[in-house]
Amino acid sequence: RGYDLRARKGAQQRLVEVKGVWASAAAQGVRMTGNEVLIATQHRSDYWLYVVDQCQHGGTLFGVYPDPIGTLGSAMTGEAVIKVPGKALKDNAKEASTT
Numbered sequence: 001r002g003y004d005l006r007a008r009k010g011a012q013q014r015l016v017e018v019k020g021v022w023a024s025a026a027a028q029g030v031r032m033t034g035n036e037v038l039i040a041t042q043h044r045s046d047y048w049l050y051v052v053d054q055c056q057h058g059g060t061l062f063g064v065y066p067d068p069i070g071t072l073g074s075a076m077t078g079e080a081v082i083k084v085p086g087k088a089l090k091d092n093a094k095e096a097s098t099t
Contacts, residue, residue: 002039003047015043018050025053025062032068034080040069 003015017040019030030051032040040047049068052059065071 002035013046015047016050018052020055020059021053022056025051044069
């Protein structure tokens with residue numbers, strides 16, 4: 001779905017994604033999947049990112065980020081990489097047309 005929890009109160013909703021970091025969130029940062037970024041982009045103010053760090057010691061809330069695309073988007077880096085298994089390529093190959 002692109003988030004971990006959906007909370008509703010009347011007409012309001014909050015789509016919450018929780019990221020846990022084993023040690024330091026300030027040092028390690030977090031990774032968001034392409035689907036999480038897509039849903040965050042589509043839902044903007046309804047999407048909230050919660051970051052928990054020090055999970056190795058039970059975890060502490062590091063920060064809460066409403067609309068992480070608006071708040072953190074300019075700092076986000078990365079590229080989407082989708083793997084297509086060789087078996088799928090083999091099983092679904094069509095012969096190239098010579099015309």
